[in-house]
Amino acid sequence: MxxxxxxxxxxxxxxxxxxxxxxxxxxxxxxxxxxxxxxxxxxxxxxxxxxxxxxxxxxxxxxxxxxxxxxxxxxxxxxxxxxxxxxxxxxxxxxxxxxxxxxxxxxxxxxxxxxxxxxxxxxxxxxxxxxxxxxxxxxxxxxxxxxxxxxxxxxxxxxxxxxxxxxxxxxxxxxxxxxxxxxxxxxxxxxxxxxxxxxxxxxxxxxxxxxxxxxSFYTIQMALRRKVVVNAVVNPLTALMDCKNGAVLAHPSGRAICERVCLEAANVFRAQHAADLRDVRASSREHNTTFPFQLTKDALVQEVERVAQVTANNYSSMLMDIKRGRTTEIGFMNGYLCDLGKRHNVQMPTNSLLMRLIDLRTRIPVHL
Known part of the structure; x- marks a missing residue:
């Protein structure tokens, strides 16, 4: 092999x-x-x-x-x-x-x-x-x-x-x-x-x-969705604020942004779930009709808080990319959520704004 x-x-x-x-x-x-x-x-x-x-x-x-x-x-x-x-x-x-x-x-x-x-x-x-x-x-x-x-x-x-x-x-x-x-x-x-x-x-x-x-592939998809939301909060905020992971939720402003990102993610995941149900009914396949609690806003906020606490002393990969003048992975984090929003007609203003701010940050020289 x-x-x-x-x-x-x-x-x-x-x-x-x-x-x-x-x-x-x-x-x-x-x-x-x-x-x-x-x-x-x-x-x-x-x-x-x-x-x-x-x-x-x-x-x-x-x-x-x-x-x-x-x-x-x-x-x-x-x-x-x-x-x-x-x-x-x-x-x-x-x-x-x-x-x-x-x-x-x-x-x-x-x-x-x-x-x-x-x-x-x-x-x-x-x-x-x-x-x-x-x-x-x-x-x-x-x-x-x-x-x-x-x-x-x-x-x-x-x-x-x-x-x-x-x-x-x-x-x-x-x-x-x-x-x-x-x-x-x-x-x-x-x-x-x-x-x-x-x-x-x-x-x-x-x-x-x-x-x-x-x-199971379903379980992995669930884990990846939750992780992409964590990344969509922690990575851009730490990159913009030039701070460790634990600092992003240490202040009310950071927590408010986290809640907005998680709300938008939960809304688009719910719309995606509804679309999947329509496809399943059309094909007569079996599918769980209950929207997963793990993808609700409150559950997503809790997961972001947990990861931010566990990795409090770490620097995010996006912050390091910014410092080294490299392209970030924002397009596969907040960008992924925004693409889902376009597909399912769900507004994603906070995620869109974070994407634009990171784009702006990458175009401004970083003074180390």
């Missing part, structure tokens, strides 16, 4: 380290670097993926290395099909980076999406994998670990959380036949096409130190 980790930020390094530590050396793990310079340094014999936790640094070696446009090690071939691709690049880079790897992706490939935000899978389907018969398997994940890079390929695991993953449904396949206790048998008979999905799910769920949990 050939695993490729695309994107060596905090989550990419965290996953690569634990994956290499867990799976047999018979399975290759290739780190896909963003430039030849980084990859060339990485193949240095003294180079390792370093994982730091509680001031203890654990090195991990045994990786192969590639870039998008240059083969670094002769042991890997740029024409070799990719069997399992774990995607950890920023949300707005996903489509272009996967497009660059498209000649090596097949319908047998399994792609795991491990990013912040929502709408990434939909963008890939819309822009790259339009034909469902030629589409790879997809696994989506929600991550609550806290991590940051101390240096390239040196990740600090600052807060232990978990990873929930779900397999995107495919036509004619029931990947959740034994729900709520899914097993690898649910992924179908052993075939070249199902094997990559089976091995990928087995490898990820075997990462005990990362608390990986295979959930």
């Amino acid at each position: 050939r695993f490729h980790v695309l994107g060596l930020g905090p989550i990419g390094c965290l996953l690569a380290h634990h994956l290499r530590q867990t799976v047999s050396n018979h399975h290759s793990i290739t780190l896909v670097h963003k430039s030849t310079k980084y990859a060339a340094n990485a193949v240095n014999p003294s180079s390792r993926v370093l994982l730091e936790r509680n001031s203890i640094v654990v090195p991990q070696s045994g990786f192969q290395h590639e870039t998008f446009d240059h083969k670094v090690e002769p042991t890997t071939s740029k024409t070799t099909p990719i069997e399992s691709l774990i995607v950890c690049v920023k949300a707005h880079h996903t489509v272009n980076t996967i497009r660059a790897l498209l000649p090596r992706l097949t319908p047998d490939t399994t792609i795991v999406l491990m990013q912040n935000g929502m709408g990434i899978y939909e963008a890939l389907i819309r822009e790259i994998f339009r034909n469902p018969d030629r589409r790879p398997h997809f696994v989506v994940a929600s991550i609550t670990h806290g991590a940051f890079l101390k240096d390239y390929m040196h990740v600090v695991h600052a807060g232990v959380g978990g990873i929930q993953l779900g397999v995107v449904p495919e036509h004619g396949a029931d990947f959740e036949a034994s729900y709520p206790h899914m097993s690898l048998a649910d992924l179908g008979e052993r075939t070249p096409r199902s094997d990559t999905l089976r091995h990928t799910v087995a490898a990820l769920t075997g990462l005990a130190a990362l608390n990986v949990d295979w959930q």
Whole structure:
């Protein structure tokens, strides 16, 4: 089995380290670097993926290395099909980076999406994998670990959380036949096409130190919706105010903005739920008609407050992007909610304003 980790930020390094530590050396793990310079340094014999936790640094070696446009090690071939691709690049880079790897992706490939935000899978389907018969398997994940890079390929695991993953449904396949206790048998008979999905799910769920949990796709969608609302509050406010996560709800003004974002999100999720019910009734399929409490305004506010408290001393990824002059992921957070609003005719003034403010912030030089 050939695993490729695309994107060596905090989550990419965290996953690569634990994956290499867990799976047999018979399975290759290739780190896909963003430039030849980084990859060339990485193949240095003294180079390792370093994982730091509680001031203890654990090195991990045994990786192969590639870039998008240059083969670094002769042991890997740029024409070799990719069997399992774990995607950890920023949300707005996903489509272009996967497009660059498209000649090596097949319908047998399994792609795991491990990013912040929502709408990434939909963008890939819309822009790259339009034909469902030629589409790879997809696994989506929600991550609550806290991590940051101390240096390239040196990740600090600052807060232990978990990873929930779900397999995107495919036509004619029931990947959740034994729900709520899914097993690898649910992924179908052993075939070249199902094997990559089976091995990928087995490898990820075997990462005990990362608390990986295979959930139903419905459960993952719920977790991702709640997380995107948390990000839609915490990320833009911390980026605009240049503060740690815990400061955004420490004052009445911050809490008021949080409540407005959550109200708009709850309204659009309710409209989406109603539209799904109409589609279900038209097709005579079964569906839960009750709107989930977890997506109500009060529940969303509580989740934002919980995450802001747990990560109170952390700096958000959007704030760091602003400071480094990088493009933010706002389009897959507040932007995703605004797109849902347009689709279901729900007004999203607070989310729209936050998007515009972040756009303005990125166009004004930051004085460090």
